[in-house]
Structure formats: structure tokens, C-alpha cells
Amino acid sequence: MRIDILTVxxxxxxxxxxxxILKRARERNLLEVHVHQLRAYTPYKHGQVDDxxxxxxxxxxxxxxxxxxxxxxxxxxxxxxxxxxxxxxGERLNQQIANQLSLxxxxxxxxxxxxxxxxxxxxxxxxREISIGDYVLSGGELAAAVLTDAIGRLIPGVLNNETSALTxxxxxxxxxxxxxxxxxxxRGWKVPEVLLCGDPKKIDExxxxxxxxxxxxxxxxxxxx
Ligand code: ADE
Numbered sequence: 001m002r003i004d005i006l007t008v009x010x011x012x013x014x015x016x017x018x019x020x021i022l023k024r025a026r027e028r029n030l031l032e033v034h035v036h037q038l039r040a041y042t043p044y045k046h047g048q049v050d051d052x053x054x055x056x057x058x059x060x061x062x063x064x065x066x067x068x069x070x071x072x073x074x075x076x077x078x079x080x081x082x083x084x085x086x087x088x089x090g091e092r093l094n095q096q097i098a099n100q101l102s103l104x105x106x107x108x109x110x111x112x113x114x115x116x117x118x119x120x121x122x123x124x125x126x127x128r129e130i131s132i133g134d135y136v137l138s139g140g141e142l143a144a145a146v147l148t149d150a151i152g153r154l155i156p157g158v159l160n161n162e163t164s165a166l167t168x169x170x171x172x173x174x175x176x177x178x179x180x181x182x183x184x185x186x187r188g189w190k191v192p193e194v195l196l197c198g199d200p201k202k203i204d205e206x207x208x209x210x211x212x213x214x215x216x217x218x219x220x221x222x223x224x225x
Contacts, residue, residue: 001104001155002032002078005144006070007111008049010035012141022149025158033148041070050114059115067110067121074108082127083108086140086147087116090129093147095170097130101147102154109147111140173222177210 005013013035017026025031039047043065050060071083081104091097101107110117110126122129132143152158159165169176180191194206215222 001030001102001152002034002106003109003148003151004034004036004074004078004080004107005109005111005141005148006036006038006067006074007139007141007144008038008113009111009139009141010037012139013145016145017148017152021158022152025152025155028157030155030157031152033152036070036074038066038070041073042066043069053115057115060113061115062113062117062121064118064120067117068125071108071110071121071125078106078108080106080108083110083125084128084130084147085110085112085117085122085126086132086143087112087129088131088134088136090131092134093130093132093150095150095168098147098150098154102151107151109140109144111144113139170222173215173224174211175214175219175222177207177214 007013013033017023017031017033022031022033026033038049042049042063044063048063049066050062053059053061074080082101084107086109110121130143130147132146137143154165165171167176180195184191184196192206194202197203
């Protein structure tokens with residue numbers, strides 16, 4: 001999979017994909033991430049990419065032309081399955097959306113700033129709009145990093161143990177069960193007996209029960225599995 005990210009702050013995206021699981025995904029050529037500076041595509045002086053709003057009002061708007069030119073230039077090299085705009089008024093990201101997107105080949109992510117992008121970009125280029133939650137970030141970069149991480153780890157072959165994504169929280173709309181590792185007892189705090197019993201069927205049943213309980217307690221809003 002290839003993910004291109006269009007931003008005025010490429011520096012913000014230098015770190016997140018260079019460690020751990022996403023680093024391995026890139027090393028195995030399962031994931032390519034390309035970050036592009038939007039200012040490189042502007043026809044205006046001094047790298048201008050934003051302007052005041054028509055109709056007045058506080059806050060700058062990202063101009064249509066630099067973004068249109070950038071997207072069209074990238075489209076000459078890559079055929080995108082989706083062009084995604086990260087915005088607080090988009091559909092709220094969840095595991096199901098991450099699963100869907102992890103099956104695509106090429107994604108372009110557009111990061112907004114200030115008051116957002118000129119609406120004509122959304123009408124004519126964007127195929128999907130995604131929010132990472134009901135709060136406002138100062139730009140779309142961290143949201144693009146979250147989305148890339150959520151998708152990247154689901155690409156087949158990225159996780160070492162292929163089943164481990166299947167037991168994550170939110171797969172099947174259930175939260176993950178509690179987990180324990182050595183020692184079996186610490187300060188008198190014991191690991192549940194069943195996990196030491198060696199019977200995989202019993203352990204699976206217990207984990208499922210715990211998942212259901214946790215989901216009912218913490219996330220009653222999730223549709224029942
Ligand atoms: N840009 C600013 N806030 C955002 C959010 N919550 N989700 C996605 N993009 C954003």
C-alpha cells in the first residue's frame with residue numbers, strides 16, 4: 001500500500017512512521033508513506049497557500065489552486081483509490097473504516113489548517129472525509145498520522161502474528177479482554193487461575209466472557225457483537 005500525505009507541516013510527520021510496527025511495514029515494502037509539502041505546488045508568491053474568507057470572518061482558508069495543482073500533479077504518478085480529507089466534520093474513524101481502507105492500494109490524505117480548505121476542493125477532489133474524534137486539532141497532520149497507523153498495522157503481513165489484529169479491541173465490536181504476563185503472583189496479586197490451566201477452550205471462553213463484560217461496562221454504546 002502507498003499513502004501520500006499533503007501538508008504544510010511535513011516536519012510533523014517525520015517521526016510517527018519510523019518506529020515499531022510501521023517501520024517494519026515500510027522495511028518489508030508493505031507500506032510506503034510519502035509526505036509532500038503543499039507550498040511546493042502554489043503558483044502564488046512566497047509559498048502562499050491560504051487567504052482570508054469571502055464574506056468576512058476570522059480565520060484563514062486554504063486556497064483552492066495550490067491544493068488542486070498538488071493533487072493533479074500527484075495523480076499523474078499515482079492512481080488513488082481514495083482522496084481523504086482529515087476534518088472534524090468528517091465521518092468518525094472506527095475500526096471498521098480502518099479495516100476497509102487497509103484493503104486499498106493507494107490513498108492520498110489531505111491535511112487541513114486554519115478554518116479548513118476551500119469547499120470546492122471537497123466538492124471536486126475529495127472522496128472521503130474522516131474525523132478522528134469530536135475535538136478540534138490545530139491541523140490535520142496528527143489525524144493523518146493516526147489514520148495511517150490504524151490502517152498500516154492492518155495491512156496483511158505487517159503484524160508478525162496474523163491473528164493478533166483479530167483479537168484487538170473493536171474487532172467484532174468487543175473490547176479486548178485483560179492480559180497478564182509473568183510473574184503469576186506479584187505482591188499477592190494473582191493472575192486469574194484459568195489462564196494457567198492450560199486448556200485453550202476454557203481460556204478462550206473466559207476471554208470472550210471478559211470481553212463481553214468489559215464492553216457492557218465501558219462501551220454500552222457499541223452495537224452488540
Ligand atoms: N483536523 C482538526 N481536527 C481534526 C479531527 N478531530 N479529526 C480529523 N482532522 C482534524
